[in-house]
Amino acid sequence: MPEVAELEKLLQKVALADQQAFRDFYDATAAHLFPVALRILREQGRAADCLQDAFVKIWLKAGEYQAGRGAPMAWAAAIVRYQAIDELRRLPKDQPGWEDENWEQWGEQEFPADPRMASEKQLLLDCLERLPSDQRQAISQAFYRAASYDEVARFAGEALGTVKSWIRRGLLSLRDCLHHESE
């Protein structure tokens, strides 16, 4: 994963319309961000279009990144994720294939990340672990696939209302746990 300080410096230059800095930012991050779009949209061409639109937004929004926030990759990944979610919602509902991958395995692979990200991730994993398994699975699925309530409900074979309340309660417990643990 690229260096935080380096990326923050590049973003500050991008905010001043420095095209070379933008190219460097792209080179450092695109290969990490592409899988974010790919996993949600599940198709190379769509994911490539999504990444393209997301980078145009990164160019426009670079000035909004709060220097010192310490997580330029998280910021950029969120932009890609929102773009992918917007595009996913425009697709026909019954896209094949999203059930067949084993989404429960995610989070178990280990890749070198910067230490700050690694500790955030560990904290989240610990807090997720403490949730009841139905809440945990529903949240994981919603996050991993950017699945809608409908889709999570279909997958779990549960009523929509049940799944909604799992996710809401899960998010609130997660929030309490994260705040508690990071103090």
Added chain:
Amino acid sequence: MNLNKWPKLADLLAGSYVLGTLHGRARLRFARMLRSRPWLAARVAEWEDTLMPYSLQEPPIAPPRSVWQGVVAELPARTADAVTARHVSWWQKLGLWRAMSAGLALALVLLLLWPAPPRMPYMAVLNNTSGQAVWMLRANDHHMALVTMRSMSLPADKSLQLWAIVPGKKPISMGLLPTHPGRTPILVTPDHLDMRSVALIAVTVEPEGGSPTGQPTTAVLYKADILSTHLSS
């Protein structure tokens, strides 16, 4: 709704937004709220910082080359002068000249000393109550930059918030004002805001992090006209 009074709900919405389970109109509305409520944007940023590292853990995959080419082709020319002069009739010009203050004169000097691109043909200077220039805003249609010229002392639980006043509309938040001398980078204006339609900018004192309602909650502290530097055209 005054979300600030419901921190749990605000956090839940922020979490659902990042998770993606906030849908359709609710999602659009929430995204709009984020732009005028810095404190809510901060909650979203927290969720992003927590959840996003999780989505970045897969092996890197290089995107097709066409992506970069597409990005470059689509880059809005931020440095180009895409601004067409506002139509200002001669009598309006007279009015503007008469309204020119010492603050504006100072600002014009600063403008002349400014590094060239990008073109920012609109400007405004906010003076404190003793008539000293504190902030200078420069803008083009959709971008703005702010220079803070002197420190402002402010209680720790308060923020100064900048508003754009568009005739016939509710004030639109342009964000929180810095209180120490310095320059912001070039910022994108809130994206529903076209600077050409802004008549005035105004400052109010708000709770720390900005107005909880998205609208000013106190009386205007300072205000300034937006002037176009295209006067001679």
